[in-house]
Amino acid sequence: MSNRYIGKSIKRVEDKRFITGKGKYTDDMVLPQQTYAHIVRSPYAHALVKKIDISAALAIEGVVAVFTGDDIRNAGINGVPCGWQVNFKDGTTMKEPSHPLLVGTGDTIKHLGDAVAVVIAEDRNIAADAADAVEVDYEVKNAISNPFEAVQAGATPVHPEVAPNNIAFDWTLGNPRDEVDAAIAASHHVTTLDFINQRVIPNAIEPRVAIGHYDTTSEKYTLYTSTQNPHLIRLMMSAFVLGIPEHKVRVVGPDVGGGFGSKIFHYTEEALVVWASKQIERPVKWTSERSEAFMTDAHGRDHVTKAEMGFDKDGNVMALRVKTYANLGAYLSLFAPAVPTYLHGTLLQGLYTTPKINIDLVGVFTHTNAVDAYRGAGRPEATYLLERLMDLGALEMGMDPADLRFRNFIPPFDGVTQPGYQTQVALQYDSGNYEGVLKRGLEMLDYKGFREDQKEALKNGKLLGVGFSTYVEACGIAPSAVVGSLGARAGLYESAQVRVQPTGKVSVYTGSHSHGQGHETTFVQIVADKFGIPMEDVELIHGDSDTVAFGMGTYGSRSLAVGGSAIMKSIDKILEKGAKIAAHKLEANIDDLEFNEGKWTVKGTDKSISFGDVSLTAYVPHVYPEGLEPGLDFSSFYDPANFTYPFGCHIAVVEIDPETGKVKLKRFLAVDDVGNVINPMIVDGQIHGGLAQGIGQALFEGAIYDDNGQLINGSYMDYCMPRADDLPMFEIDRTVTPCPHNPLGVKGAGEAGCIGSTPAVVNAVIDALWSGGHQVKDILMPLTPERVWRAMQ
């Protein structure tokens, strides 16, 4: 098969509309008769709603309707569901409080920004004014925001009826705890870290938007929403929340301005605008303000952890023992229970041959916004834990951090001639060459030269440091039967339809959703190559539940590995049927045909028929194989055999100003192995973006809730995100170890950058401090100048 496109940095097809201002994001849509919603949110984290008075709001001219939590309760509408069940160690069912669309009179506000009413008006200004006029009488109560404090005796319960001790579930994984205790006790050296992996806020630049539209004649509901997975939203909203027939619901996720996980979940506002539209028989649009996004878009991370790594006298890792309190927020968001458990605990083998591993974890409710998957989801937390311990262990033992890793790496395995690697924490890695990425990283760094520069810098009163992070992660969560046994309430396959039109042009429908990943280019590259036709002849369609039959959407770096594989299955079916038609037309035996360069040729002859002619024949079946159905159009579902396991090596070089504690990121190197690569330019871009977010967590970002559950830094003025002048040009390279179990050999690239980078930066700062004689074990992220300066005193 000819590869004119696969493996090439083809410029993106979708760019034209974005660079000319013609992108169509949800907020760009205006439906006839559209109204505007503004949500009345609680300014308190924990309060009893004593009274909601909407009379003044209703009196404002231009207000169409006001609905409160009482209306929602009276209408019998359920809350938004959680999609993953993690039961207690002893088998007790997970504690699962309901998450109502609006909180009614007599009910309790559980976090800052919890909603009590929605005001709908003729324009956005009137809606905002009227929302101000809604009077809510609150009885404010004590709030709790730290997960460790929340589980102490006497802590204020978030859900007194459901989880009086604030515990949603407890969970363990790995070798029996006593075996791990013994291995730790027998270790020559134990490196211990008590640390917080702080809460971060995804902050896609497009705020969430939802438009509900109930059509009175067709009795059909349409939801336009900034989502990463329209079909999933349709299923949850219709079946679990509103109780309306799924076939009467259309969900469209048009152009979406970044997701990073935060647009996976079914949010209350989506169901609210759909329901409200039915009540007023007009479209209802809600556009989140940034301040609302800070309060209500699901957050990420937020672990309080104690981790201990035991080494023998040569530096071999003998055991890892972990205790984590994972903050889930006030309500269980869609994937929340899975993130600290099956996406975090399962990754604690890292790249190392550690023989004994155990994690003990508690999922905790607090009076804070929900925590769920944010780029990497659990895997950055696991990598942070492991990689901090590796570099710190090396410093404590006086060993070289690179040598320590080489000593402990799992040896290379391709998953084809050598088996996958069975970890102590449930997963089986598919293929890996971990030494390879670190070797390449050290070369790019000029490690020896760096250590000399470091000494030289010290003489001049400057602190230079290098930090390493070598990671493995797990993408494309699957197969469905396995994730089902782990508590998932959904399958995690993907669907695709490839429709060849009579003229040989091709429409591809994918259940994946692009919100920056470039599917309209990458997926088209594959299809065009496989059919030997120009890319211009192929179009990718996604994001609309009425045109795409089904889909599970885009998250967990799954689009290409799972969605791309589904497309491959349909391509195979088309080529198989096409060969039958070709053989008939060429009066040849099907086994004598080969497909190449867009045509079927009888081997060893010049007799051939083009893809386009076969397509036409399929739809004009005059000379046609007997018994074969007309048409050339196939749907497929692909349920992977395993997760995929990308890996890599990230290296940070920092300089600390000893006067101010300010950290300057001088270099950042990344060598990632994401398996085969379809479009190197796009993969590089994914890595860059991930790096910026991971570095952001290390140096700049962190949500701060105070003791009253107030979000202290809930705006762009207060929450520090990396800007252009905070980052260097990234130095990136890759190795290629194909995935052995999917047809494209791809692993996934969306999250890698964010998974490896955070600990590399922190390790570099710690290395710099040690080089200057400050033997600091840990500094709370983000590493602000003040924190670093204090650590030096």
Next chain:
Amino acid sequence: MGVKINVTVNGKAYSHDVEPRTLLVHYLRDTLLLTGTHVGCDTSSCGACTIHVDGIAAKSCTMLAVQADDCEITTIEGMAKGSDMHPLQEGFKECHGLQCGFCTPGMIMSSADLLSKNPNPTEDEIRHALEGNFCRCTGYHNIVRAVQYAAEKMAVEV
């Protein structure tokens, strides 16, 4: 209660009655349906709404529509000449300077302002000039390259 304003947007003259509190960005988006200019925040921090007012980059969420009376405005929709892309538009595409595209119009408008004042900026100068524009997707690496691409291209064209 509306106030009458006359503005020229992308070379076309408009006259509308606007509410005094209407933000310029909402006037552009809601009244003129020029939805290429985006809103990403409520604190003048993200730059997604950047346009040119009388040739100078401005955050259109920070101006009232009435303040634009008698002004010449350029938005992202006015950057290409027919099917000829502005070198910055081309640079963003060639260098993969965008992913989700939401920050892109603002980035291009801010970059255009930079290049008009400093046709040959250093990497540091580009990063500094764009510090008012958030991008959450690209890590800025390819945005810097896109601006460099455009600067080179414009130098040749002159």
